Amino acid sequence: MTDAATSALLATVERSPAAAAAHDRAGWVGLFAPDGRVEDPVGSRPHVGPEQIGRFYDTFIGPRDITFHRDLDIVRDTTVVRDLLLEVAMGSAVTMHIPAILRYDLRESAGQWQLLRLRAYWELPAMMRKFLGNGVSAMPAGLGLARALLGNQGLAGTAGFASGFRRPAGRGKRPVRTFLAAIASADSVAAQTLLSPGATVTFGDDTSADLAELSTQLAGARPVKVLAAGSTVAVSLASSRQRGVLFADVAGRDGTIATVRYFPGD
Template sequence: MVVPLDRERLLAAVERSPQAVTAHDREAWVGLFTVDASIEDPVGSRPHVGTAEIGRFYDTFIEPRDITFHRDLDIVFGTVVLRDLELEVAMGPAVTMHIPAYLRYDLREAHGEWRIAELRAYWELPAMMAQFLRTGSRAMSPALQMSRDLLVIQRLRGTAGFMSGFRRVGARHKRLVQTFLDALARGDKATAMRALAPSAATTLGDNDALDIAELAEQLYRAQWSKMNGSGPTVTVSLNSGHGRGIMFADVAWRGNTITKIRYFPA
């Protein structure tokens, strides 16, 4: 884990991202990333890798919009910062989207400063598009602009890469994760184990082994407040007697098992 001083530096480095987005400062925002950084937004879409692609990501998805970050929880674990939030995205004068999301920032120290080496955004592209279409005729103008920006800036390969974000875990996988969590919350380790693949790894953060008994102790009587599916991952915001946390559950596309659990306590 990082010392308290580094925690504040990591949070400050992450906070510069919404500041630059709000100011529409392209140079400042792109400059927050390492030269080999990647952005996967949403998780499940093709990542944007390197300074040039990150610049095109900004031009396509950030510059044309006004984005407000409504934060609920920040977690710092090692050099990872997790942010549980809602994104308020003004697509145009008459269309504003409200997108429940989790942002994961993996940071690396470069030239004495913390920079973002990887940004992953966990939100549901199909749900966002459904919300967008429900605005009816007001969606026409921003939809045309979005389509034009994708094709002109991202071109066909980038557009296809973004559209691959539509493939993500669905209701069946969420029910599986909810069954797993409900079992842990009541201390039923046997039922929780049945939801896991035989080779499933359970960790505190990304790397520290955490057996099912330890996880059950952490999540005893836990309640979840937000759950979404992005790519192969179900992400959940949790609150137990030990405090709040975020859990990432990777699931098998086929079958009905959880293949990996990562738990990040606040």
């Protein structure tokens, strides 16, 4: 991808936090393609199309002040992966700091880039524990969120959001850490034992790789952030060679790894 195309993708993605900060509902919803979808957090029920995405905005973005503290942006093909910390003011008394990894998939239409899919990897149970740790001061914000969920999305939408608490990937965090330690030390044999039969390993979404090639990329790498959302463990990695983000989809009750997708940074 050319530098100009990369800059255009990043500029489109950057309009999302800018619109959120400006409380620009039309601008934020308008970034998405007509068939765009939001999965926030991954594992909750997706919001598809402008009407549902608008309700998502009204529930979670519009009533709050959200600051994006960026750590890393990676562009590969038409995907932007952003490692960041979300600072979310839930009210005058409660501000949450949420470690997250965002994945934006984009599509060009009539010469303009649109967001096709936004996936937000963060841990809903951990966020809720932190939120409740604020005690009595969290009650007004909690009641406000409950009213917004029910008012904008009804019982079905509220249940769809709550499904984010079910995280099959939670049991996969330890196997993924063990897999990465083996890869970082070039122990492909040990890494292979943590993969399911037929597991796929790719750079990005579709460039096939073997474990030796992955080890070369991740020699000496260490996890900076490990997040379980839905059936995916998302990991921000750092080594002397590069930064990167790895997505591992897990399957089975033992957290066996079925898919590994590594997005290397520059």
